[in-house]
Amino acid sequence: MQITSSKELLAVDGGTPVRSTLLPYGRQSIEEDDIQSVVDVLRSDWLTTGPKVGEFEEAFAARVGAKYAVSFSSGTAALHGAAFAAGLKPGDEAITTPMTFAATANCVLYQGATPIFADVSADTLNLDPEKLAARITARTRAIIAVDYAGHPADLDAILELGARHGLVVIEDACHSLGAEYKGRRVGSVAHMSVFSFHPVKHVATGEGGMVTTDRADFAESLRRFRNHGISSDARQRQAEGQWFYEMVLLGFNYRLTDIACALGLSQLKKLETNVARRREIAARYTRAFRSLSCVIIPSVRSNVNPAWHLYPVRMNPAQLNTDRAQVFRALRAENIGVNVHYIPVHLHPYYRDRFGYRGGEYPVAETAYEQLISLPMFHGMSDQDADNVIAAVTKLCEHYRKA
C-alpha cells in the first residue's frame, strides 16, 4: 500500500488518481461453470418453468433453512408477491423504513395500501423498534423490515411487536443473503423473507428474486400470484395430461425463467465463499478506517453476522472542512466508484407529492443520508482493489481535514 501525504494533489484538483480504471461499487462474478449451466438450459426442452425452477427453489430453501422458496422475476416482483400474500389491500397500512430502495415501500402501493415510515436506529440504520411501535394503528397489517447493507434488522423485537398486534412481518433481505441473526440464517426468521438476484447482490441471475417462508398458505398464494393467479403451472398440467386450469385470483406473470434459475443454482453454490470474501474485505476496511477520524465505520451488533452487501461509511462532519458531495466527487475522480445508499424514500418527489412529506420527518435517516458514502464492496474485489479504496479515502481525509 502506498504511503500518502497531505501534500499529495487530489485527482479532483488535477493530481494522479489512485488507480487508472474505475472500481465499481458492486458487480457480479460469472465463471465458466455459471456460463456452462446456462448453455445447458439453452440446449434443453425448457426455457421457462422447467425443472431448474424447482431445483433452484429447493436448493435456496435448504440454504436459508426455510420450508418453502418461491422464485420471482425480480426482487421487486417478490416484494409485490409478499405484500399480496400478507393480505395488504386498500385501507391497510404497512410500516417500513425510509432507509431503503424505493421498491420496499412501492410494493405496499401496488396493493393499494399505504406505506407508513418509522425512523431508524442511529447505529445500524435499521428500523428502530420503539419508533416502529409508535406507528402501529388499527389499520396496520404488515411490517417490512430491511437488513440495511446486509446487517439483519432487530428481528426478535419486530416479530414480538408483530405477534402482539397480529401483523405479518416481511423481511426485505435483498442485502442480507448469507447473513445470520442470533445464529439463525436470514430467510428462516421472518414470516416471509424477500431476496433479489440483481447483479450487485450476492447471487446474480440478471433479474430475479425469491420469497422464503415456513407457511404453506403463503407459499401457495405466492405461487399463484406470480403465475396470473392460476392454480397449477404448465409443467404440472403436462405431467398430469390435463388441459384444465383455473384462474382463481388476479395475478401477474412474475415467473423466473429456467435460464435464470440455472444461473442462480450455479451461483448459489458459491454463496458461502462469496460472503466469506465480503467479510474479509469489510474487515480490511474496518482495520484501516477505525483510526481515521473523518470516517465513521458501519457498526455491527454483537448478535449478528452481516452479509456485507454494502460497506457504507459516514463522513464525519466534525472532522471535515467540506461536505459529502465534494468527498463523493473527489473519490470518483480517484476512480473509486462510490455510491450513496439511500436517498430516504419519503424524500423522493413521488412520495413528497403524494403524501406531503417535506423533509424533517425522520431525522435519524435524513442526517445519515447527508453523510453516507458506499465504498466498493463485491466478492470479486482483490486486496489491491480494497487497498486502492483505503488509499483514496486516507488521501482525502488528510486533504479535507478540519484545521
Ligand SMILES: *Cc1c(COP(=O)(O)O)cnc(C)c1O
Ligand atoms: C435490490 C433491492 C430491491 C429490488 O430488487 P430488484 O431485484 O432490483 O427488483 C429491493 N429492496 C432492496 C433493499 C434492494 O436492495
